[in-house]
Every structure is written in structure tokens, then in C-alpha cells.
Amino acid sequence: MATIKDVAKEAGVSVATVSRVVNKSPKASKAAIKSVNAAMTKLGYRPNANARALVSKSTNTIGVLVADVSDPFFGSLIKAVDGVARANNKHLLIGNGYHNAEVEKEAIELLIHNRCESLIIHSKGLSDEELIQFSQEVPGLVIINRHIPQIAHKCIYLDNQLGSRLATEHLIESGHQHLAYINSNQQIDDCIDRKHGFAQALEKHGLIINSSLLSEGEPTDEGGENAMNELIKNKQSFTGVVCYNDYMAAGAIAALEKAGISVPEQVSIIGFDNGLIAKYLHPKLTTIDYPISEMASQAALLSLLLAKDEKPETEKKVYTPTLVKRNSVHTL
Structure with a gap:
């Protein structure tokens, strides 16, 4: 494959001159334009972004x-x-x-x-x-x-702590006092902030965090399903769950259905992100909008x-x- 150096050599000009022609610079002479275009045609050279950038210093x-x-x-x-x-x-x-x-x-x-x-x-x-x-x-x-x-x-x-706090408080205001939290197992600030928001809401309303009602997994539907299965195995009573994201919430709903637990009649669930999946789950998912x-x-x-x-x-x-x-x- 021909390079800009090959074109310059064939046209008998410098690489900079080839770049001026490629970028349609007014500094390129008619003779240079003619020779460079002829060389590009002969060699089958197609200018790439880096060649154009030699003059503009930007690849757009x-x-x-x-x-x-x-x-x-x-x-x-x-x-x-x-x-x-x-x-x-x-x-x-x-x-x-x-x-x-x-x-x-x-x-x-x-x-x-x-x-x-x-x-x-x-x-x-x-x-x-x-x-x-x-x-x-x-x-x-x-x-x-x-x-x-x-x-x-x-x-x-985004204020992630506030988002998780809003989700948790919505469950509390809906009468739920035994709440579980399903978090992502990633070591990133989103996970930390959203878990803090959950804790802040419980503390604000005088509720105690039950460590047996905290679970985590991969931030996917499968991760959410596995995390919910762990909560079910713990045999600790809960009526509401806040999930790290919508996909984990989808997996959690699947796990509850397999266990014969109805959503939302027996357990209410809230997701996070308001992704497309939230609109098409059954039931349609209450969630936190992430714009x-x-x-x-x-x-x-x-x-x-x-x-x-x-x-x-x-x-x-x-x-x-x-x-x-x-x-x-x-x-x-």
C-alpha cells in the first residue's frame, strides 16, 4: 500500500507539499497539485486522517x-x-x-x-x-x-448517592421497612456512592441496615439473579429491594419468579439507569433516570x-x- 512518502517521491515534492494538496491548502501551487494528484492516481494512494492532519494538525x-x-x-x-x-x-x-x-x-x-x-x-x-x-x-x-x-x-x-437515596426513600414512603440492596461487585465509585445513598435513606428514617440483606454480583441480569438467589437463601424477610442497575433488577425479578415470589405484590423492586429494558420488563420497572x-x-x-x-x-x-x-x- 502506497504511503504519503511514496507519493512525495513519485511527484518529486516534499511530504509537506503532498499534505497541502490533500488538505486543499491555498499555499499549494498549481504545478504541485497537478503532480501530486497524478502521483496519487498512479499509486492508488488514498489520503488518510494522519496525512490530512499534517497541515491542519487535527483529524477532525x-x-x-x-x-x-x-x-x-x-x-x-x-x-x-x-x-x-x-x-x-x-x-x-x-x-x-x-x-x-x-x-x-x-x-x-x-x-x-x-x-x-x-x-x-x-x-x-x-x-x-x-x-x-x-x-x-x-x-x-x-x-x-x-x-x-x-x-x-x-x-x-451524576449525583449517584442522591439517586439511590430517592429509590430507597420511595420504597420506605410506600410502607416498606425491611429492605435489601443488590450492588455491583465492581470496585468503582458508582457502587460505593449508590450503596451510601441506600444507607443514608435508611438512617434518615431510623431503619437499621441488615447485613444479611446486602448482596452483590456482576452488573448484569445474571449477576442480579445470582445476588437475589443469595438473599432468598439467607431466609431473611424483606419486602423491597433497591438494585444497582436495571439489568440486575431484571435478574432479581427472574429469581423471585422462579422462587414463586410475586413482584410487586410480595416484593417490590427498583432499578437504576432507566434503560430501555425498564419499559419492557414485567412488571414495568420503577427506576432512577440517568440522563x-x-x-x-x-x-x-x-x-x-x-x-x-x-x-x-x-x-x-x-x-x-x-x-x-x-x-x-x-x-x-
Whole structure:
């Protein structure tokens, strides 16, 4: 496959001249344009993003790091960023981090090496210090779903504690006093914050946390089913369950049904995220809305402004979760 150097050699010009022609720079002479185009045709050369970037110093690309692109939550994030990108004549480069520090670091470095001036980073593995260092290297870097005080102006995040507190208080206000909590087994701040929100609500209403009613698993439907099975095996009475996310709630409902326990008549359940699955479960799932699409769009717009050394007109960084009432909660 021909390279830009091959084209330069064939046309008898410098690599920089080839790049000017590729980028339609007014500095390219008619003779250079003619010779370079002839060389590209002869060699079958197709300009790539890096060649165009030699003059513009930008690939017109927004880099996005998510945990796992196959997760619908991150699919919504990416779609929202892509909407902003397309509106601004940009393209996306996407990396998976899997909440692993080394994998996240490699992915971010790859995005930087591909000259992404704007970066939307969802990182749970890297330390605050490492992300601060990356933000100093890339002015257009924005962190989503995480708050780092030193670069708070570059962070877009949700109040996870409040979301879990709202869910728990809704169960309590519906008459439930024996509550269980199903958490993700990931060692990330979302898990910590949502569990704290659950505890805060119980404490506020004078209720005691029963350790036998705390369970955890993978943040999937299977993980939720396994976690619920553990709660059932403990034979501790509970009438309400707060789950880490909607998928764990779906698995928990499946486990209860297999055990002959009806939802919500015998056990009420609340999820978190308000993903598409919540609308189509039976019963339809009461959950906490996580406005990830709106947040991702805001993050993308912010990253574009920061990349141009501009300040946003609005400074909304912390998003407030809201309760979405459906049919999975029964009032006692």
C-alpha cells in the first residue's frame, strides 16, 4: 500500500507539499497539485486522517473512551456524542477500557496519538492523578460520570448517592421497612456512592441496615439473579429491594419468579439507569433516570469548546437523577 512518502517521491515534492494538496491548502501551487494528484492516481494512494492532519494538525475526530461498547448504557453515550460530532463535521474514534487501568491508559494514549483534540473519557480504572495529567496534555479532554475536584470544570457527572437515596426513600414512603440492596461487585465509585445513598435513606428514617440483606454480583441480569438467589437463601424477610442497575433488577425479578415470589405484590423492586429494558420488563420497572444521553451531549459540546480554548455559556456539571414510577413497587 502506497504511503504519503511514496507519493512525495513519485511527484518529486516534499511530504509537506503532498499534505497541502490533500488538505486543499491555498499555499499549494498549481504545478504541485497537478503532480501530486497524478502521483496519487498512479499509486492508488488514498489520503488518510494522519496525512490530512499534517497541515491542519487535527483529524477532525472526537475520541471516546467507554467501559464496554456492547453495553446499551455506553451505546447511548456514544450515540449522543456522535450526534454532536456530526453536527460539527467531526468523526468518532472509540476505545474500550473495561474499568481496567492499563487498558484505559493504552486506549487514551491511542486516541491522543491519533490527534483527537476532543476526548470524552469514561474512566473508572485510572487514578485522579493520571487523568489530571492526561487533561493537561489534551485541553479538550472531558471526564464523564466522575468528579475530580482539581479539574471539576472538565467533569460531567451524576449525583449517584442522591439517586439511590430517592429509590430507597420511595420504597420506605410506600410502607416498606425491611429492605435489601443488590450492588455491583465492581470496585468503582458508582457502587460505593449508590450503596451510601441506600444507607443514608435508611438512617434518615431510623431503619437499621441488615447485613444479611446486602448482596452483590456482576452488573448484569445474571449477576442480579445470582445476588437475589443469595438473599432468598439467607431466609431473611424483606419486602423491597433497591438494585444497582436495571439489568440486575431484571435478574432479581427472574429469581423471585422462579422462587414463586410475586413482584410487586410480595416484593417490590427498583432499578437504576432507566434503560430501555425498564419499559419492557414485567412488571414495568420503577427506576432512577440517568440522563446519560443529555450528559454525553453536554460533554461533547464542552470538549469542543475547550479544544478551541473557549468557555461554555452554561456551567452545568452535576446532573440530578429523578425517580421514574412504574409498576414494580407496591404500596403496603
